[in-house]
Amino acid sequence: MINDPATLEFILKTEFAVFQKGSKSREIFQDFLGHGIFNVDGERWKSQRKLAANIFNVKNFKDFVNDTFKSEMHEFSSVLAGYAATQQEFDLQDLFFRFTFDSFMKIGYGTEMKTVRSSDKVPFMVAFESIQARLIKRLINPAWKYSEYLTGETRTHTEQIKIIRDFGRSIIQEKQVEGGEKDNDLLSLLMRVKDDEGNLSSHDDLVDYVLNFLLAGRDTTAITLSWAVFLLHKNPATLDALLTEINTVLNRSCAPTYEQIRNEMPYAKAVFHETLRLYPSIPRGRKEA
Numbered sequence: 001m002i003n004d005p006a007t008l009e010f011i012l013k014t015e016f017a018v019f020q021k022g023s024k025s026r027e028i029f030q031d032f033l034g035h036g037i038f039n040v041d042g043e044r045w046k047s048q049r050k051l052a053a054n055i056f057n058v059k060n061f062k063d064f065v066n067d068t069f070k071s072e073m074h075e076f077s078s079v080l081a082g083y084a085a086t087q088q089e090f091d092l093q094d095l096f097f098r099f100t101f102d103s104f105m106k107i108g109y110g111t112e113m114k115t116v117r118s119s120d121k122v123p124f125m126v127a128f129e130s131i132q133a134r135l136i137k138r139l140i141n142p143a144w145k146y147s148e149y150l151t152g153e154t155r156t157h158t159e160q161i162k163i164i165r166d167f168g169r170s171i172i173q174e175k176q177v178e179g180g181e182k183d184n185d186l187l188s189l190l191m192r193v194k195d196d197e198g199n200l201s202s203h204d205d206l207v208d209y210v211l212n213f214l215l216a217g218r219d220t221t222a223i224t225l226s227w228a229v230f231l232l233h234k235n236p237a238t239l240d241a242l243l244t245e246i247n248t249v250l251n252r253s254c255a256p257t258y259e260q261i262r263n264e265m266p267y268a269k270a271v272f273h274e275t276l277r278l279y280p281s282i283p284r285g286r287k288e289a
Contacts, residue, residue, distance in 0.1 A: 021286070031161055033208065037052065037212050039212070064185065065107055066258050068103055072106070079116055080095075093222070106185065168210060224279075228275045
């Protein structure tokens with residue numbers, strides 16, 4: 001177990017190629033993440049890292065992400081306003097998870113889920129969350145294969161993996177039939193990108209890529225938002241300073257632009273950096289030399 005910044009930098013950056021995810025981690029995550037960037041090493045990792053760097057620098061994708069968050073934030077804010085008007089108690093963290101799920105499903109697949117306004121969870125969301133909880137158990141239980149078999153979780157896990165992957169494949173097929181040449185979601189862009197040999201990605205690889213993206217964005221964002229609100233509640237002076245900056249930079253009827261957040265809101269950035277320092281959304285990771 002390592003907790004020293006210099007050693008962490010050595011492992012995660014300086015000698016990144018030496019310390020890999022390794023066979024044990026791949027075995028745990030294989031059925032869920034497949035050959036996505038979080039579950040591969042070496043050349044597979046490099047090619048996906050290169051692909052991601054190119055995709056995330058495409059201007060129209062950045063615009064699409066910004067527009068998506070604006071739209072989803074409007075939905076989220078209107079639901080909050082409803083709770084405020086009725087003085088009804090609600091689970092804010094659950095609402096954050098729905099907000100980020102809707103946002104990243106639209107960014108990743110171009111699909112409207114609308115779970116923020118619903119009290120129910122769609123099958124994909126239920127399966128996604130259940131699998132994640134099971135994978136955490138696998139990380140601390142070396143006999144997870146036997147445990148899952150004896151409890152009947154093996155069958156449940158297989159069924160939930162099928163729900164998720166079938167969903168991804170069905171969207172790919174729809175896009176191929178309808179033609180998604182002008183769509184700017186991640187899946188549509190990936191479907192148009194060829195590798196160094198001029199080949200398009202297979203359906204299974206596309207599902208892997210987008211599932212890894214969802215895992216990276218949805219939970220980390222929701223968890224950080226939850227801890228940020230918790231800390232602001234405990235530190236009212238910080239909340240006042242943040243609100244002062246927001247009201248100075250923004251018109252109350254407008255969502256912040258990417259440029260405003262980056263260049264004109266240093267206090268908001270500091271709030272989130274401090275939240276991540278105190279409560280990192282990925283508090284630990286595993287590497288093998």
